[in-house]
């Protein structure tokens with residue numbers, strides 16, 4: 001296994017709030033890692049620190065062997081650290097294809113517009129939106145807007161993709177489709193960090209889970225270990241959940 005991303009003692013304070021506090025972990029190429037924790041635990045802030053949106057208060061982010069602690073978001077995108085946003089906001093009047101091409105250009109595609117359009121077409125096919133490429137993005141349903149967001153990130157040719165609640169608002173069948181797509185993305189060798197509130201979802205797809213609570217990483221490990229960790233049960237899952245899900249989900253997770 002090859003290391004792709006490493007956080008060393010990363011912290012972020014907003015005034016007196018320690019949103020992220022002394023967090024360290026390492027990700028390997030092609031891993032799917034779930035990031036969970038209660039509201040306000042620091043998940044989105046952590047993603048913002050990894051992608052250069054906020055400067056770190058202290059600590060270090062190392063991506064593919066390079067210290068990227070002081071990068072700006074466009075530099076993160078060009079290096080191959082892409083993200084989706086909790087609220088999906090395509091440019092509504094541009095076509096689906098143009099929206100994805102814009103993502104590719106932001107990611108620094110050196111071949112200019114022609115290459116960006118080709119990357120956009122390829123990724124729209126990959127996510128299953130090839131047939132609506134010429135439509136205005138405003139006409140897309142919510143599940144398809146989420147697929148558009150994924151295509152946009154993929155067109156940046158990421159090595160690590162941070163997915164912030166991509167399943168929120170989807171029904172069960174739509175979530176199954178989204179998970180299948182996430183597995184296909186990981187099969188391309190892209191490392192995935194998945195912020196997700198639905199435990200069934202996170203347990204079924206993650207090879208490893210990181211748990212944040214009050215900005216601190218209180219547990220990390222395979223799904224079964226995390227579900228059975230008393231600190232995680234107390235801080236997030238609740239005893240009822242742990243009793244119900246510990247065994248069967250852990251079996252499911254080892255298949256995924």
Ligand SMILES: Nc1ncnc2c1ncn2[C@@H]1O[C@H](COP(=O)(O)OP(=O)(O)OP(=O)(O)O)[C@@H](O)[C@H]1O
Nearest residue numbers: 014017018019037038039040041042043044045046
């Ligand atoms: N720009 C900011 N300025 C001040 N405080 C902030 C800022 N961003 C986040 N915080 C605070 O940092 C803490 C962590 O917030 P964050 O949004 O990272 O949590 P989260 O785990 O992503 O929550 P949720 O699951 O609700 O999205 C919270 O107390 C939040 O109010």
